[in-house]
Amino acid sequence: MYNYSEVFTKMENSLMSALKLSKKDFDERYESTKTLKFEAKSDDWYFEELTFIAFYSGFKADTVNKKVGLIKEYFPDYKTVSKFDQNDINKMMADSKMIKHPGKIEGIIKNAKLFPSIISEFGSIHNYLVSLLPDDTDETLKKFYKTVRSKFAYLGDITTYHFMTEIGLNVVKPDRVLIRIFERLGLITHDKQYWELIVHAREFAKATKQKIRYIDMIFVEYGQVKEYGICLEVKPKCDKCELSKTDYCNYKN
Ligand code: SF4
Numbered sequence: 001m002y003n004y005s006e007v008f009t010k011m012e013n014s015l016m017s018a019l020k021l022s023k024k025d026f027d028e029r030y031e032s033t034k035t036l037k038f039e040a041k042s043d044d045w046y047f048e049e050l051t052f053i054a055f056y057s058g059f060k061a062d063t064v065n066k067k068v069g070l071i072k073e074y075f076p077d078y079k080t081v082s083k084f085d086q087n088d089i090n091k092m093m094a095d096s097k098m099i100k101h102p103g104k105i106e107g108i109i110k111n112a113k114l115f116p117s118i119i120s121e122f123g124s125i126h127n128y129l130v131s132l133l134p135d136d137t138d139e140t141l142k143k144f145y146k147t148v149r150s151k152f153a154y155l156g157d158i159t160t161y162h163f164m165t166e167i168g169l170n171v172v173k174p175d176r177v178l179i180r181i182f183e184r185l186g187l188i189t190h191d192k193q194y195w196e197l198i199v200h201a202r203e204f205a206k207a208t209k210q211k212i213r214y215i216d217m218i219f220v221e222y223g224q225v226k227e228y229g230i231c232l233e234v235k236p237k238c239d240k241c242e243l244s245k246t247d248y249c250n251y252k253n
Pocket residue numbers: 184185230231232236237238241242243244249250251252253
């Protein structure tokens with residue numbers, strides 16, 4: 001049987017060494033990821049999540065990070081945005097500082113216009129999402145994914161999981177970093193096995209008794225951050241990875 005706990009502990013140890021942190025400091029660094037759960041949030045919180053997920057989708061995080069203030073100015077809350085028309089879109093498209101992407105901008109406005117009807121039927125966006133989750137089974141989560149993906153604009157294959165991750169559900173965003181490491185570990189065999197990847201991530205969380213957000217964060221840091229990341233896309237630092245001395249990794253250089 002695959003030893004998820006052993007694999008993850010070896011990754012944590014390797015990352016801890018790369019960061020030159022004690023166990024206590026390492027735990028503190030990721031403390032906030034260990035408490036995230038699906039709980040009531042305001043309608044505007046959900047609107048902002050959908051807005052930024054749309055902007056971050058397919059763009060470098062740095063590009064969007066620099067525009068966060070401006071994006072918030074243009075999309076302050078769902079009530080304001082629900083009244084937007086073509087003139088507002090034209091204004092944004094004419095702003096040299098704004099990210100000019102009609103698909104994203106129109107999708108966000110579409111979501112804002114959708115919010116009032118959901119809120120009037122369910123009382124809040126959160127209540128609506130709760131109504132789609134009668135239990136925590138895989139089948140329910142898969143159904144939730146399909147419903148939410150078709151309900152809101154500008155949610156795609158991966159961004160729908162991104163939304164589910166951000167709101168605190170028991171999934172991860174299967175982005176290219178996680179896909180790469182999971183492939184190297186032989187847990188998936190191709191880059192479209194999003195659900196299979198999520199099932200493995202849930203097993204890591206179960207075996208280590210950690211929140212899935214923490215598992216997600218460790219994998220992302222392990223494979224993405226140039227300064228101290230280990231399983232990097234180019235020239236992974238296998239000499240710094242405890243998994244290199246085991247049969248768990250299919251890719252050793
Ligand atoms: S490729 Fe190298 S760094 Fe990545 S998991 Fe395998 S041994 Fe570790």
